[in-house]
Amino acid sequence: GLGTLKAHGVIDPVHNVTQNTYYTTIQGAVNDADAGDVIEVLPGSYSESVSITVNDLTIRSTMGADVTGIAGGSVGVQIEVNDFVLNGFSVMSSEWGINVLDVTGGDITLKNCIFANSMYATLFANVTDSSIKLMDNTMSTTWRGFYFEKNVTGSSITATGNSIANLQAEGGVHFQSPLDDCVVEVSDNTITDSMYGVCASGEVIPFTCASSST
Numbered sequence: 001g002l003g004t005l006k007a008h009g010v011i012d013p014v015h016n017v018t019q020n021t022y023y024t025t026i027q028g029a030v031n032d033a034d035a036g037d038v039i040e041v042l043p044g045s046y047s048e049s050v051s052i053t054v055n056d057l058t059i060r061s062t063m064g065a066d067v068t069g070i071a072g073g074s075v076g077v078q079i080e081v082n083d084f085v086l087n088g089f090s091v092m093s094s095e096w097g098i099n100v101l102d103v104t105g106g107d108i109t110l111k112n113c114i115f116a117n118s119m120y121a122t123l124f125a126n127v128t129d130s131s132i133k134l135m136d137n138t139m140s141t142t143w144r145g146f147y148f149e150k151n152v153t154g155s156s157i158t159a160t161g162n163s164i165a166n167l168q169a170e171g172g173v174h175f176q177s178p179l180d181d182c183v184v185e186v187s188d189n190t191i192t193d194s195m196y197g198v199c200a201s202g203e204v205i206p207f208t209c210a211s212s213s214t
Contacts (some may be wrong), residue, residue, distance in 0.1 A: 013042035026050050026059065026070065041089075041133055043067035049093070051072070055081040061088035065114040065138075075099055075120070082106030082130070090114035091121075097142070098122045106130040110137060119143040129154040136161040145172040153180045164191040175200040 014023040018037040023029040027050050027152030029039045035056040043063045058079040061166070061213050064165035070076050076091040077098045090113065091097040097118040100108055108130065115121035121142045126134065134156060139145050145164050148157070152175075164172035172191040175184065179200075191197035 013041045026056055030054060030057065036101040041068055045069045045071055047071050050077045052077065052079045052081055052084055056083040058085040058087070060085070064088045065112060079103070079108065083108070084178055085109045086113060088112045090116065092117050095119045096123050100124045100127060100132075102126045103130050105129045109133040109135070111135040113137045115139040116141055118147045120147050121145050122147065124148045124152055125150050126153045127155055131155065132157045134162060138162070139164045139172070140166045142167060147174045147176070148179060149176050152182060155182050157182055157184045159189060160185070160187045162189045164189065166193045173198045
């Protein structure tokens, strides 16, 4: 919920920079946010599943993913809006780290994050005419990595600068058919100790893979 400036200058850890309001939880800040707001999060472990319900938000940590984590239940972060940036969090959950569902004409960026100990690090489904950017993330001990499951069409997908290791099953970057009319670039990633580095199941799709180590 909405926080306050406390005695001795101590403030609640989640700050809507745009509105200059403070919260005890990330979800509380999201619930009160307006489109275009920027939310900053102080270091800590946030035991909550975060549902992104406001379009065009940026949520970023102040000190990075090593010291700022979201530990949800079955889903760490659920994204069902068209524009969103998540920057600098570790995300852990029992099943899905981040779900990106039902996005049309959107711009989704996940960067400088750590994904661990989930069945799926990220899952994308029903994404149309959108831009997906996956940059400078670290991933380990998940079942699948960046997993594009179904109905991803007409979109631009970029995965660059990611470090992926010790996946328990399939690809670090896994494209599942149908994936129609997409432009995909996979570059400058390091993928080790995994069954597949980059894989496409079903129909062949056009994509470039440059300077990636697998």
